[in-house]
């Protein structure tokens with residue numbers, strides 16, 4: 001949070017260099033990753049349209065959660081519970097469909113679950129004043145436990161073909177529905193952050209909470225809203241997992257918090273709040289998806305992927321910090 | 327009689343049973359600049375916090391244009407056209423000037439989206455009217471501190487504020503920026519705005535204020551017209567007795583035939599270039615220069631906060647390798663930073679804990695802190711510096727601004743360094759304490775220490791220094807013994823003359 005102008009006697013020359021570099025680094029990095037895999041994996045068909053659409057499909061869940069996470073991180077908070085929410089939501093959604101409540105029932109069940117957890121997170125952060133890191137570390141564990149407990153770790157299959165089409169494997173012409181989900185929410189999130197009072201107040205809250213409050217921003221309400229947003233989007237992501245895999249399962253979303261936060265930070269949103277970008281987040285998310293995809297094609301297993309993702313997060317934050325200090 | 331725009335009557339306030347304001351009266355007319363003065367801890371900031379709804383008074387009333395009002399929150403204050411000009415406090419550093427000024431009051435397009443163009447246009451007009459040269463789209467954190475304040479003021483005015491409160495607005499401004507602010511204040515005055523102005527700098531008060539209200543120990547003392555009073559009267563009201571100003575240079579002698587105790591050779595770093603400096607034991611060297619001339623940076627380099635590129639530092643003839651503040655402290659250096667609230671204090675800790683932090687190794691008894699000894703040291707400093715606190719266990723953050731500054735001073739003085747560096751040592755402290763601090767620095771010098779002082783207050787610099795160095799653009803441009811400087815104007819001229 002200490003991004004305040006330091007007291008060093010400095011003339012008012014803007015130190016734009018660091019900021020611009022930081023703003024664009026994700027695009028360079030993304031292009032670099034694409035080129036690297038295209039060349040090294042040209043024989044394995046990395047660059048085919050089939051594989052590229054596959055990347056979009058696999059990334060949709062991360063992207064949706066990362067969009068909401070951009071708002072949370074822009075307020076200077078964090079939400080670690082998104083992966084667990086996705087797991088529980090996939091199960092609740094699947095159970096609702098299994099019980100005969102149909103697609104709408106599944107949607108309400110899945111998204112409702114996310115909203116409830118988001119509400120709990122938000123109230124604990126704003127009303128009980130526990131740091132969001134601790135609150136969501138707690139709910140991450142508790143919700144994961146709940147997801148394992150509802151069906152005693154058994155998966156819940158979904159046989160509703162329409163559901164699976166809309167929320168997962170469907171294609172409209174050559175376009176996967178998951179791409180449409182991603183695009184629609186990207187546009188909405190971008191407008192929300194850049195063009196509405198809500199977005200402006202999110203950035204103000206993260207930029208300087210005291211100042212925002214003195215300017216009439218209801219900072220507590222804003223924080224509550226952003227946790228509702230990650231809850232909502234993680235719930236929806238759970239349904240997309242369920243649609244793609246034709247089942248609800250407790251293990252969905254495992255470790256996603258890492259990918260989601262990495263995507264947001266890589267994209268150029270400041271971990272210290274006040275600066276956020278939706279376009280950056282989406283590119284960051286696609287980059288994480290591409291790396292995942294490339295690593296799988298290269299034959300690396302999940303454990304190796306986790307190592308690489310962990311390193312990427314630390315590097316991204318380190319880069320960001322350096323730029324902030326200038 | 328003319329109806330005052332603001333009247334506070336019989337205000338009382340106590341914190342935990344300790345009276346801070348005792349039956350205070352205060353009234354401000356339309357279109358005047360009204361100084362609120364008093365020693366550190368007199369209750370000025372508290373009175374203003376009551377006016378802006380941060381605290382509520384235990385008793386008393388507030389009248390705006392003769393009508394009683396109830397101010398329970400900052401919102402209420404704004405509804406009554408009262409605005410506080412906070413220092414870097416009510417602005418969001420990551421948003422633009424226009425976005426800041428119209429935050430939560432943005433105009434929307436027919437689609438319900440933000441109309442940034444409209445904000446920018448209105449801001450441009452507002453700034454033009456006020457004669458401020460800032461681009462509405464500039465991100466606030468890229469602006470100089472002086473412009474933060476103008477942005478704050480512009481924001482307040484855009485909210486129809488009629489009464490502006492400025493609590494020590496010039497403490498982080500240079501001479502030039504202060505002049506710009508003053509001409510700005512005069513323009514506001516001419517437009518009928520009322521300004522409550524809190525400052526410890528006497529020259530400022532007489533330069534721009536119309537009337538002065540003086541408080542002492544939480545009580546209202548008097549209100550006087552500036553044109554009908556004088557400096558001595560004001561000071562005697564503030565301190566409560568006749569008072570000799572110690573801001574007078576006393577020629578001192580120090581050993582010139584011994585090797586220098588502190589020496590810097592060919593030092594260069596990011597903001598300073600080729601600095602050579604020698605200080606004799608017992609000598610006080612003052613550094614003068616404009617904001618951005620590299621004064622603060624030089625001290626930070628010497629203290630190991632920012633890295634140096636080349637050059638050597640010698641203390642008592644020994645070459646030192648200073649890579650961080652810990653090295654510096656071990657080598658016998660101490661730095662009292664300019665921004666003490668942010669860099670010098672742990673606000674959540676007690677007065678005592680703050681004071682003994684750098685000398686823990688000296689008050690240790692085995693593995694434990696010798697509480698008797700550390701209490702003694704703390705109490706001594708509270709007494710010497712006249713720090714206004716209920717006791718040494720009070721949380722530092724609850725003390726008045728000036729008293730917090732004094733704790734930081736105490737903290738480094740307790741460490742008994744060989745070379746003491748001070749950056750704006752008397753910023754924010756009251757006139758009584760200023761002279762105390764000047765005396766303490768002199769006493770340290772008498773004990774054979776080397777002292778390096780940066781100050782923008784020339785009377786203070788001239789009172790203290792045996793030698794004055796003028797910096798410009800990161801380089802030492804001029805060096806004068808104190809005797810060579812005939813007047814404050816001459817030094818001012820030397821500073822601006824490059």
Ligand SMILES: Nc1ncnc2c1ncn2[C@@H]1O[C@H](COP(=O)(O)OP(=O)(O)OP(=O)(O)O)[C@@H](O)[C@H]1O
Pocket residue numbers: 341346364365366367368369370371372373714715724725726727728729754756
């Ligand atoms: N929240 C608080 N709790 C306890 N004591 C307080 C609190 N706020 C202020 N005080 C005490 O009230 C007294 C007056 O403080 P105030 O900040 O009003 O002084 P001031 O006149 O503004 O001084 P300065 O010139 O140093 O800024 C001080 O002794 C301070 O310790």
Ligand SMILES: [Mg+2]
Pocket residue numbers: 370371493726727728
């Ligand atoms: Mg004060």
